[in-house]
Amino acid sequence: MRKKIVAGNWKMNTTIDEGLQLAREVNRLVDNDPGDVLVIVAPPFSHLSEIKKVLSVVALSAQNCASENRGAFTGEVSAEMIKSTGAEYVIIGHSERRTLFREEDEILLKKVKLALESDLIPIFCCGEKLSEREQGKHFITVQDQLASTLFMLEDKNFRQIIIAYEPVWAIGTGLNATPEQAQEMHEFIRRLIGQHFNTDISDAASILYGGSCKPSNAKELFDNPDVDGGLIGGASLNANDFFAIVKSI
Ligand code: 13P
16 A cells, blocks of 8 residues: 655744644644654754754654755755655645746756655656646646656656645635545546656555645545645644644544
């Protein structure tokens, strides 16, 4: 059976002290009531090594990595550096990175490869904008995003990846995809993986949903057969809300 995963993307929130408090609380809740869900938190870069020290049953992720490993790239943080903090995962291709920082598929593929070389597991985001959905282009948009990035990988590398489907119109808007919309896209993504690689690989791939997922809607989203968990933004900043989402699987 494929892994169930709930990951909290904190985005650019919390000071180190606030982050430590949140991480400790999430770790305590999971430790007191463990299940078979992999729980991951993704704090800002600056917090990673401190937060690593307070986690025992929760895994650690970065929110981005550089597309180069070393050198004169002022302000960038490489996959190798992230790995050295004790983090095991890295979010790549979040829509905020694609839109606000103009990260394109070619750059994202470089990041994925460098992450894998540094033994980090990419949580790779894809998803359409509102205009693309309104024009009925949501499937082809996601297909193109995968074709020019993850589908360029060899089988053994692709197997490592966690995919997050995050429709851009649902991120931070309070307007989540309906369970039906999530299921049909996750099923579509799984079918593409099966066609491009094989069905052993598509059956084993964890595909998370992200976009206004909260305690009140997590269960109906996660109850779908192709939704293997969630990538949570706003609701991951409150330990009780985040844990309620974890418990919805
Ligand atoms: P929200 O849960 O705040 O909509 O954010 C989702 C997201 O972008 C997670 O990466």
